[in-house]
Amino acid sequence: MRKGLLGAVLLTGVLLLYGFVIGRTVWALVTSGSVVGAVLGGALVVAPLVGVWYIGREWWFAVQVQRLADHLHERGELPVDDLPRSPGGRIDRTVADAQFAERQAEVEADPSDWKRWFNLAFAYDASGDRKRARETLRHAVALEKASRARS
Structure with a gap:
């Protein structure tokens, strides 16, 4: 599995776990009747929504790039990484x-x-x-x- 894809999957999983774990705390803060509690609860909702938007945007970008790569592959035009590398794997x-x-x-x-x-x-x-x-x-x-x- 590519490093970027693995990172995206892990980040998505962490965000989902965050949503489940923090959900009760958010509800308690928002319904506490305190202005500070409501603001903190709101912040705990907004932060993961920004994360979901960002992750969704990156997943969509990955899908679009993969579609282009598939199109090029079907036509035999996909760029080939045949650059010489050092024994450690670094590209010349x-x-x-x-x-x-x-x-x-x-x-x-x-x-x-x-x-x-x-x-x-x-x-x-x-x-x-x-x-x-x-x-x-x-x-x-x-x-x-x-x-x-x-x-």
């Missing part, structure tokens, strides 16, 4: 950076192609820039959605 950064330059040039040649953005996201990841990799995947999802809407 010079090769990853060279691959990144290729992927970036492909996107610049056709910025409306979601597949190129998808590939660029994995090049960002291989180069160690996870934040931009996620942003680029979000852009690929948006482009693919727009292309489906046009068809």
Whole structure:
């Protein structure tokens, strides 16, 4: 199981456990008749709702990215991670950076192609820039959605 998926499953489980355990306390605080109790009880409700929203958003993003990956896999276009690695498993950064330059040039040649953005996201990841990799995947999802809407 991938580390990110395992983390998401564990976080979802912890949030559900929190909801069950804290539920009685929230009810007692909200119905206590005290303003402070009601505010604390409300905070105990709002915090997990924010967590549920965030987790739901991340799960939905994962589903969308997986849909794109499945589409590319069906067509034999899914990027292959064949970058050389050290004995410890670290990607050779010079090769990853060279691959990144290729992927970036492909996107610049056709910025409306979601597949190129998808590939660029994995090049960002291989180069160690996870934040931009996620942003680029979000852009690929948006482009693919727009292309489906046009068809």
